[in-house]
Amino acid sequence: xxxxxxxxRVTIVDVARHAQVSTTAVSKVLRNAYGASPEMRxxxxxxxxxxxxxxxxxxxxxxxxxxxxxVMLPDIRNPFFPEILDGVTGCLGDTEYQVLLGPGCNGEKExxxxxxxxxxxxxxxxxxxxxxxxxxxxxxxxxxxxxxxVGRHGRSPAYDTVTNDDVAGAAxxxxxxxxxGHRRIAHIEHHETDPTRSAEMPNARRADGYRxxxxxxxxxxxxxxxxxxYTQRGGHQGAQELLARPERPTAVFAGADIVAMxxxxxxAEAGLSVPDDLSVAGYDNTTFSALGPIxxxxxxxxxxxxxxxxxxxxLERITDRSKPSVQVTLSPELVARRSTLPPPA
Amino acid sequence: xxxxxxxxRVTIVDVARHAQVSTTAVSKVLRNAYGASPEMRxxxxxxxxxxxxxxxxxxxxxxxxxxxxxVMLPDIRNPFFPEILDGVTGCLGDTEYQVLLGPGCNGEKExxxxxxxxxxxxxxxxxxxxxxxxxxxxxxxxxxxxxxxVGRHGRSPAYDTVTNDDVAGAAxxxxxxxxxGHRRIAHIEHHETDPTRSAEMPNARRADGYRxxxxxxxxxxxxxxxxxxYTQRGGHQGAQELLARPERPTAVFAGADIVAMxxxxxxAEAGLSVPDDLSVAGYDNTTFSALGPIxxxxxxxxxxxxxxxxxxxxLERITDRSKPSVQVTLSPELVARRSTLPPPA
DNA sequence: GTGAAAGCGCTAACAT
DNA sequence: ATGTTAGCGCTTTCAC
Numbered sequence: 074x075x076x077x078x079x080x081x082r083v084t085i086v087d088v089a090r091h092a093q094v095s096t097t098a099v100s101k102v103l104r105n106a107y108g109a110s111p112e113m114r115x116x117x118x119x120x121x122x123x124x125x126x127x128x129x130x131x132x133x134x135x136x137x138x139x140x141x142x143x144v145m146l147p148d149i150r151n152p153f154f155p156e157i158l159d160g161v162t163g164c165l166g167d168t169e170y171q172v173l174l175g176p177g178c179n180g181e182k183e184x185x186x187x188x189x190x191x192x193x194x195x196x197x198x199x200x201x202x203x204x205x206x207x208x209x210x211x212x213x214x215x216x217x218x219x220x221x222x223v224g225r226h227g228r229s230p231a232y233d234t235v236t237n238d239d240v241a242g243a244a245x246x247x248x249x250x251x252x253x254g255h256r257r258i259a260h261i262e263h264h265e266t267d268p269t270r271s272a273e274m275p276n277a278r279r280a281d282g283y284r285x286x287x288x289x290x291x292x293x294x295x296x297x298x299x300x301x302x303y304t305q306r307g308g309h310q311g312a313q314e315l316l317a318r319p320e321r322p323t324a325v326f327a328g329a330d331i332v333a334m335x336x337x338x339x340x341a342e343a344g345l346s347v348p349d350d351l352s353v354a355g356y357d358n359t360t361f362s363a364l365g366p367i368x369x370x371x372x373x374x375x376x377x378x379x380x381x382x383x384x385x386x387x388l389e390r391i392t393d394r395s396k397p398s399v400q401v402t403l404s405p406e407l408v409a410r411r412s413t414l415p416p417p418a
Numbered sequence: 419x420x421x422x423x424x425x426x427r428v429t430i431v432d433v434a435r436h437a438q439v440s441t442t443a444v445s446k447v448l449r450n451a452y453g454a455s456p457e458m459r460x461x462x463x464x465x466x467x468x469x470x471x472x473x474x475x476x477x478x479x480x481x482x483x484x485x486x487x488x489v490m491l492p493d494i495r496n497p498f499f500p501e502i503l504d505g506v507t508g509c510l511g512d513t514e515y516q517v518l519l520g521p522g523c524n525g526e527k528e529x530x531x532x533x534x535x536x537x538x539x540x541x542x543x544x545x546x547x548x549x550x551x552x553x554x555x556x557x558x559x560x561x562x563x564x565x566x567x568v569g570r571h572g573r574s575p576a577y578d579t580v581t582n583d584d585v586a587g588a589a590x591x592x593x594x595x596x597x598x599g600h601r602r603i604a605h606i607e608h609h610e611t612d613p614t615r616s617a618e619m620p621n622a623r624r625a626d627g628y629r630x631x632x633x634x635x636x637x638x639x640x641x642x643x644x645x646x647x648y649t650q651r652g653g654h655q656g657a658q659e660l661l662a663r664p665e666r667p668t669a670v671f672a673g674a675d676i677v678a679m680x681x682x683x684x685x686a687e688a689g690l691s692v693p694d695d696l697s698v699a700g701y702d703n704t705t706f707s708a709l710g711p712i713x714x715x716x717x718x719x720x721x722x723x724x725x726x727x728x729x730x731x732x733l734e735r736i737t738d739r740s741k742p743s744v745q746v747t748l749s750p751e752l753v754a755r756r757s758t759l760p761p762p763a
Numbered sequence: 764g765t766g767a768a769a770g771c772g773c774t775a776a777c778a779t
Numbered sequence: 780a781t782g783t784t785a786g787c788g789c790t791t792t793c794a795c
Contacts, residue, residue, distance in 0.1 A: 429771095430773060430774095431772080441772090441773080441774090442775085444773095445773070448773095449774085451774095451775095473772085473773075474772055474773075476773095477771070477772035477773045477774090478774080479773090481772090482773085
């Protein structure tokens with residue numbers, strides 16, 4: 074069984090010939106550009122339909138747009154990111170733009186590879202979700218192609234940002250737990266080495282927010298932070314460490330839902346139960362947190378809304394590359410569920 | 419604050435001039451093509467490094483390869499798909515190829531949009547995961563660009579396939595439950611309308627495997643199938659229906675883990691518990707099934723291995739487009755966890 | 764309003 | 780072994 078040969082692609086020349094006009098005319102119709110009469114447009118449209126013509130993005134790239142938006146997600150497993158993606162595609166759905174994603178990239182090296190690949194493929198704009206690259210690198214990217222950074226603080230003239238107020242979000246969780254009567258509230262954070270990123274990354278902000286809120290509530294001495302990573306594995310390790318403490322915390326604020334998943338796993342392994350032995354809260358309000366057997370208290374930062382904003386800002390910047398940069402900050406909301414209760418007496 | 423202007427891109431001409439050679443020479447070095455002396459190669463390599471040159475994929479697309487592989491995933495939320503993706507990227511990591519994903523697409527229309535977009539962008543090969551498009555459409559795609567179909571049965575001369583033996587997988591689950599003493603074992607399937615797809619889609623195979631296994635075990639009269647969809651919602655609805663039966667099943671085989679999630683949700687809502695009142699098993703062995711509070715019995719179809727195979731086959735087909743098509747079938751394995759126990763006495 | 768023609772950055776015949 | 784050159788499919792001056 075041999076596969077059939079590839080059919081030749083219909084080009085703009087075929088359309089022009091079929092419609093008895095020039096390729097210029099076809100190009101103008103395609104782009105709704107100025108300088109084509111209604112009759113001309115109709116003629117060309119008909120030829121396009123009859124031949125089933127679609128412009129080759131690669132060829133367009135050499136002269137103009139590719140009508141492609143690249144979205145870089147750090148971790149495809151984190152159920153929060155699809156929310157952002159939905160927002161982006163939702164906003165771009167009615168436009169000619171097509172969204173393409175990079176594969177999940179862990180770390181700076183992979184991130185560079187993916188962003189370079191997107192630039193090399195002539196993408197018209199980039200949405201970078203929680204990038205870990207240096208500021209210089211981000212500004213370089215933004216100087217080459219319109220860019221919106223989602224989920225990372227730090228204003229730059231080169232790119233727009235969309236974030237949620239992570240400090241406030243962390244305070245919501247700590248306030249909720251303290252309100253239930255907890256005092257020994259621990260936090261599992263994503264370990265950060267780079268000082269610049271410390272100031273800009275959401276994980277660092279959440280940790281700061283946690284510390285600040287603990288202090289404000291007079292619980293400064295109970296501050297207990299374990300540094301692992303924002304993955305299920307990281308949550309598992311962090312929880313193991315916390316459960317081994319001589320005096321166990323009564324509540325854990327995991328920096329992300331995916332971290333909380335790992336915590337739940339470790340707690341079950343230790344023969345303990347949530348929330349009877351330990352209250353657990355996450356961040357992101359992913360679809361899994363709502364699941365019956367999980368029912369995780371979490372913070373909703375409305376990823377959909379973030380994605381929508383990112384897409385909107387990107388389209389604006391593609392239209393006018395020199396407009397001043399914009400920073401959008403959304404307010405998080407607490408969603409209390411069954412994984413948090415007053416501490417055991 | 420105004421963003422800086424875009425720097426001009428380094429081209430092959432710049433490299434050629436800087437290295438004092440022809441652009442042909444540079445092109446040859448880039449592609450490791452025949453006809454360049456070691457000294458020439460060294461000179462060109464140095465110029466490339468000094469100038470930080472990277473070939474523009476869009477320009478390459480017009481003449482040859484883009485070194486881009488497109489992966490289409492039907493639903494970015496289903497935690498099974500990242501496994502496949504890991505396998506693909508793992509296999510392609512050492513090559514020059516870059517993987518780009520389409521946004522999750524539900525339904526035939528979106529699927530067409532994404533595959534067309536990938537073709538228009540000159541991708542060198544496509545991996546289609548559990549596509550729902552018609553057979554004709556798939557063969558058309560494959561005639562235009564090397565294609566591997568993952569998670570859908572049905573051999574075609576035009577494309578390679580990678581699947582797992584869904585019939586055997588379903589039999590593993592039924593055998594496991596029957597071995598525990600269950601007789602009233604129900605199944606929640608994904609509703610299929612199209613007759614061609616009925617034969618090719620994994621969901622249909624699993625339902626067939628369930629029926630066959632029930633018959634083989636002398637449980638033909640207990641066969642009980644509810645048709646919804648492979649989503650959390652579908653599982654929720656299916657479970658509600660089953661729980662309302664005058665004689666409730668003692669075990670439910672959900673066609674996918676994501677379906678089982680919905681079942682767990684519905685069971686909890688009904689004030690029942692798993693596995694005391696009802697045993698539940700899924701399919702896919704996603705990371706969530708291993709989670710402590712869930713601990714779902716499932717079938718591992720090794721998505722990673724599927725992805726690896728898909729990437730390998732794709733590279734082979736890119737090298738030789740007219741080689742006969744290959745079908746790879748992997749064997750599923752049962753992973754028993756705490757969600758399945760003997761039925762209540 | 765319309766079309767001829769010059770490229771965009773790269774590859775591949777085809778010389779030399 | 781190396782360079783010259785003609786395109787790939789499209790957009791965009793710039794004539795008419």
